[in-house]
Amino acid sequence: xxxxxxxxxxxxxxxxxxxxxxxxxxxxxxxxxxxxxxxxxxxxxxxxxxxxxxxxxxxxxxxxxxxxxxxxxxxxxxxxxxxxxxxxxxxxxxxxxxxxxxxxxxxxxxxxxxxxxxxxxxxxxxxxxxxxxxxxxxxxxxxxxxxxxxxxxxxxxxxxxxxxxxxxxxxxxxxxxxxxxxxxxxxxxxxxxxxxxxxxxxxxxxxxxxxxxxxxxxxxxxxxxxxxxxxxxxxxxxxxxxxxxxxxxxxxxxxxxxxxxxxxxxxxxxxxxxxxxxxxxxxxxxxxxxxxxxxxxxxxxxxxxxxxxxxxxxxxxxxxxxxxxxxxxxxxxxxxxxxxxxxxxxxxxxxxxxxxxxxxxxxxxxxxxxxxxx
Amino acid sequence: xxxxxxxxxxxxxxxxxxxxxxxxxxxxxxxxxxxxxxxxxxxxxxxxxxxxxxxxxxxxxxxxxxxxxxxxxxxxxxxxxxxxxxxxxxxxxxxxxxxxxxxxxxxxxxxxxxxxxxxxxxxxxxxxxxxxxxxxxxxxxxxxxxxxxxxxxxxxxxxxxxxxxxxxxxxxxxxxxxxxxxxxxxxxxxxxxxxxxxxxxxxxxxxxxxxxxxxxxxxxxxxxxxxxxxxxxxxxxxxxxxxxxxxxxxxxxxxxxxxxxxxxxxxxxxxxxxxxxxxxxxxxxxxxxxxxxxxxxxxxxxxxxxxxxxxxxxxxxxxxxxxxxxxxxxxxxxxxxxxxxxxxxxxxxxxxxxxxxxxxxxxxxxxxxxxxxx
Numbered sequence: 001x002x003x004x005x006x007x008x009x010x011x012x013x014x015x016x017x018x019x020x021x022x023x024x025x026x027x028x029x030x031x032x033x034x035x036x037x038x039x040x041x042x043x044x045x046x047x048x049x050x051x052x053x054x055x056x057x058x059x060x061x062x063x064x065x066x067x068x069x070x071x072x073x074x075x076x077x078x079x080x081x082x083x084x085x086x087x088x089x090x091x092x093x094x095x096x097x098x099x100x101x102x103x104x105x106x107x108x109x110x111x112x113x114x115x116x117x118x119x120x121x122x123x124x125x126x127x128x129x130x131x132x133x134x135x136x137x138x139x140x141x142x143x144x145x146x147x148x149x150x151x152x153x154x155x156x157x158x159x160x161x162x163x164x165x166x167x168x169x170x171x172x173x174x175x176x177x178x179x180x181x182x183x184x185x186x187x188x189x190x191x192x193x194x195x196x197x198x199x200x201x202x203x204x205x206x207x208x209x210x211x212x213x214x215x216x217x218x219x220x221x222x223x224x225x226x227x228x229x230x231x232x233x234x235x236x237x238x239x240x241x242x243x244x245x246x247x248x249x250x251x252x253x254x255x256x257x258x259x260x261x262x263x264x265x266x267x268x269x270x271x272x273x274x275x276x277x278x279x280x281x282x283x284x285x286x287x288x289x290x291x292x293x294x295x296x297x298x299x300x301x302x303x304x305x306x307x308x309x310x311x312x313x314x315x316x317x318x319x320x321x322x323x324x325x326x327x328x329x330x331x332x333x334x335x336x337x338x339x340x341x342x343x344x345x346x347x348x349x350x351x352x353x354x355x356x357x358x359x360x361x362x363x364x365x366x367x368x369x370x371x372x373x374x
Numbered sequence: 375x376x377x378x379x380x381x382x383x384x385x386x387x388x389x390x391x392x393x394x395x396x397x398x399x400x401x402x403x404x405x406x407x408x409x410x411x412x413x414x415x416x417x418x419x420x421x422x423x424x425x426x427x428x429x430x431x432x433x434x435x436x437x438x439x440x441x442x443x444x445x446x447x448x449x450x451x452x453x454x455x456x457x458x459x460x461x462x463x464x465x466x467x468x469x470x471x472x473x474x475x476x477x478x479x480x481x482x483x484x485x486x487x488x489x490x491x492x493x494x495x496x497x498x499x500x501x502x503x504x505x506x507x508x509x510x511x512x513x514x515x516x517x518x519x520x521x522x523x524x525x526x527x528x529x530x531x532x533x534x535x536x537x538x539x540x541x542x543x544x545x546x547x548x549x550x551x552x553x554x555x556x557x558x559x560x561x562x563x564x565x566x567x568x569x570x571x572x573x574x575x576x577x578x579x580x581x582x583x584x585x586x587x588x589x590x591x592x593x594x595x596x597x598x599x600x601x602x603x604x605x606x607x608x609x610x611x612x613x614x615x616x617x618x619x620x621x622x623x624x625x626x627x628x629x630x631x632x633x634x635x636x637x638x639x640x641x642x643x644x645x646x647x648x649x650x651x652x653x654x655x656x657x658x659x660x661x662x663x664x665x666x667x668x669x670x671x672x673x674x675x676x677x678x679x680x681x682x683x684x685x686x687x688x689x690x691x692x693x694x695x696x697x698x699x700x701x702x703x704x705x706x707x708x709x710x711x712x713x714x715x716x717x718x719x720x721x722x723x724x725x726x727x728x729x730x731x732x733x734x735x736x737x738x739x740x741x742x743x744x745x746x747x748x
Contacts, residue, residue, distance in 0.1 A: 005609065008394045016610065017391030020382045020563060022686050053429045053565055054588065057605040061588040070585075092587040183606060189394060191427055191565045191608040211444075211585070213466040214428065214435040231431040232557060234565040235379065236390065312396050 001341045002314045003133050003161055003287035005183035005190055006331025009247075012188060015240040023233040031242050032233065036224055038245040040196060042253065043178055044169030049196040050220050051241075053234055056160035056181030059193025060086055062215035063156045063177045064125075067201055069209035070094025072124040075116055075153065077108040077144070080134035081317050086127050086158060093210050095125070104320070105135055105289075107282035110143035123153040124204075130162035130178075134317050136280040136289035136326060142173045149174040154201050160184055163194065164253065165260045165286045165330050176201040182237065184286070185256070185330045186244050191237050261285050263329035263338060266372035270342045273365035274349065274357070279324045289316075289324045296352055298322040304351070309344035335373045342369045375715045376688045377507050377535055377661035379557035379564055380705025383621075386562060389614040397607040405616050406607065410598055412619040414570060416627065417552055418543030423570040424594050425615075427608055430534035430555030433567025434460055436589035437530045437551045438499075441575055443583035444468025446498040449490055449527065451482040451518070454508035455691050460501050460532060467584050469499070478694070479509055479663075481656035484517035497527040498578075504536035504552075508691050510654040510663035510700060516547045523548040528575050534558055537568065538627065539634045539660045539704050550575040556611065558660070559630070559704045560618050565611050635659050637703035637712055640746035644716045647739035648723065648731070653698045663690075663698045670726050672696040678725070683718035709747045716743045 021028050039049040052058055064086075068074070074095040076087035079102050087097050100116055102108050108128065117123060126148050130141050141157055148155040154176035162168055163180030170178050175198065182192035197205065197217065205217060213219075214231070223230040248256060264285040268278060271290045279289035292298035299322045302315040316324040327341065346362030395402050413423040426432055438460075442448070448469040450461035453476050461471050474490055476482050482502065491497060500522050504515050515531055522529040528550035536542055537554030544552050549572065556566035571579065571591065579591060587593075588605070597604040622630060638659040642652060645664045653663035666672035673696045676689040690698040701715065720736030 002396050002398075005394050005396055005606070013391040013393070017387040019387070020379050022376050022379060022688075023564065024376075024688065025680065025686060053427070053432065055427045055605040055607075058427065058432075058588050089587045092590070093585045181606070189608055189610050190397065190606040191611065211467045213463045214432050214589075216466070231429040232379070232555070232564040233429075234563055236563050237565065306399065312399060314396075314398065 001327050001333070001337065002312060003326055003328035004181070004330065006187060006328055007333055007337070008187055008189065009332040011243060012240045015243055016189070016236045018236065018239070021235050023229065023235050028233070028235055029227045031239055032229065033227060035238055035242050035245060038249065039194060042164050042245070042248065043196045045171045045196050045198070047196050047198060048221060048224065049194055050217060050224065051229070051238065052193045052195065052215060053191065053231065054193050055190055056179065056193050058215065059160070059179035059181065059195050060158055061089060062193070062195050062217060063179050064090055064093055065210040065212040065215055066197070066217045067125060067154055067156070067177070067204045067208050068093055068095055071096060073098065073120065073122040074125045074127060075100065075123045077113065077126065077128040077139065078102065079106070079108055079129060079137045079139060080104070080132035082132055082134055082158060083127070083129050090127065098123070105137065105279045105281050107137050107139045108144070110140055110147060113144050114147045117147060117151050117153065121151065123151065126153045126155045127158070128155065129158040130168055131284035131286050133161040133287055134320065136284050136287045138282050138284035141168055141175065145174045154204060161284070161286045164248070164256070166257055170196060170198065182241070186241065187331045188237060188240050188244065191234060192241065260329045262373060263333060264288055266338055266369045267327050267329070269372050270365040270369040273368045274346060274361055286330055287326055287328050289326045292323055292325060293353070293356070296349065298325055301325060301348055301352065304348045305344050308348065309340070311341050311344040313341065338373060339366060339369055342366050375701050375707070375711065376686060377700055377702035378555065378704065380561055380702055381707055381711070382561055382563065383706040385617060386614045389617055390563070390610045392610065392613070395609050397603065397609050402607070402609055403601045405613055406603065407601060409612055409616050409619060412623065413568060416538050416619070416622065417570045419545045419570050419572070421570050421572060422595060422598065423568055424591060424598065425603070425612065426567045426569065426589060427565065427605065428567050429564055430553065430567050432589065433534070433553035433555065433569050434532055435463060436567070436569050436591060437553050438464055438467055439584040439586040439589055440571070440591045441499060441528055441530070441551070441578045441582050442467055442469055445470060447472065447494065447496040448499045448501060449474065449497045451487065451500065451502040451513065452476065453480070453482055453503060453511045453513060454478070454506035456506055456508055456532060457501070457503050464501065472497070479511065479653045479655050481511050481513045482518070484514055484521060487518050488521045491521060491525050491527065495525065497525065500527045500529045501532070502529065503532040504542055505658035505660050507535040507661055508694065510658050510661045512656050512658035515542055515549065519548045528578060535658070535660045538622070538630070540631050544570060544572065556615070560615065561705045562611060562614050562618065565608055566615065634703045636747060637707060638662055640712055640743045641701050641703070643746050644739040644743040647742045648720060648735055660704055661700055661702050663700045666697055666699060667727070667730070670723065672699055675699060675722055675726065678722045679718050682722065683714070685715050685718040687715065712747060713740060713743055716740050
């Protein structure tokens, strides 16, 4: 029940265990072609989308190195650990980074972005997480895209805990690059990242001076146009991706997104009944961060849930360690998984602080969760 | 029967299909610790070895960006397509590359390397494929390492079609970096690369000026020391890697390498009986390239073997397209797979040129293969 890697459907596991095919066969080339045809629709773009063999962070590096030139001014919108890391990555590649850092649990506001862009007209790039996984914060990407589009700056969006799980139409909103990862809404293991660039970004790609090779999207595009991947391809993962994309097509992405929403709502309502507040003031539908109550050690809470109840949720990272717990809403999560999680959370809290977390509270939380799930 | 991705053992497929675990759990941390403890022995080094979520080419990029500074002079030993690509990668990162290119099918000689190093004492890095997969050439890495070690240059070795499959002890031979890939001797799908650096290389790492982040080995080392991977980890792949490393430990790497040798020998002997010469004058044990006889279209030969006999081998790439066929010797290849391959090759040749490829020839080839396999 973590924000990723998420539970993987049985059919995906079956595909991953099929005997190996080679990536330079006509059979695999046909799979690749179908995948590359379907993938852009998840981004909401008419531009091509690409697959890297890397984690999501590799995709974030691809986004940067393909449009950045050393010395470029970059506006980095930071709502947690992953925003901070992306800013450091930009600096490693020679960017001059200006940071807008929000109070923990708060989204960046469009006013903050407007003000920063007005103060300095030299920004070439704006970086933002759609969902900052570390704090479960949802940033107003649509509004940020609208103000960024009026400047020369390209908006690069970390959509790792977002792409596919809630609407973020790249072309319609005017986003210049979105990065996704296989282990989130795509319900696959870690190992692939996905990326697409706007037409405006493609102009920048041609002139960007950052050195690149493994993530060189011009080379990848050329290889894809020839029906191949630039380097070896993870055949089982791409076959599994084809299945997931077919399922998305068959069931409609809206139904998957509605499911994510419902799980988030059920978690919030159950948390409320337990007396646990949302840490995020602008909560994302993909992951919920609940503030650990006073007198409870969040690390111990998380460990007990895993050891006693076999329920894996995430804790806080870095300065949020022990202070929050995080429950993910993407992937093959069934109602019973959600109910077991709330039950386990309640019972663990009860063991740790029985005077506050009564059986009655737990029952109300589970009932609220059940009702929300319908 | 390709030089990689290679056939994957059934047990690996089973592990890949187990339900997902999270990469930040104590269980997975224990797996990672065991894997990182075992991995260096495959390299023959007392230095740590690292895992990137990338293809082998990502590992080659890691080797470069961690020791290179823009403007460095690099000696690139090129025995085929992959050597050429690595040289271009170095140039993309600002290296000043001098190329030693051998005649197709020929290994680089230690005399060529000595002469190049004597002519120019500014080389900071030497690049070489242990096995050049495109031409099945085996380069004399031990000798090249010995002459390189006398200079300031670091020897970086592309061991993607080598590491684990034949002896190449990094410390003993004085190699400064070896890169491996999961889809070769490690018998896993594509998706992980492996890398290790010598103590001498680590000094260079500290001062190298190439920008890097995703492949920054200093960050990865720090994360590993804390029991974690720098970025998300592909849990199923690393669990499968643990299995493969245990099997190597249990059976002895020598027995795996003897098997690779035996398959190579069986292929050469069968090829001889069929009248197909080895394209490589310095053949690698990991892959055999056979020259396609006059009057036969190698592309058609390969396709017919796949379509009629369901045997997948590789053809030549770029200027070798249609001129050679390549048969790999790594992975879970059984005697019957090898015999079926030779039979299919013989029958396909017979259909294409019956006056030359008689049934008698085919029978002799299969018998030679059988005898060699024992």
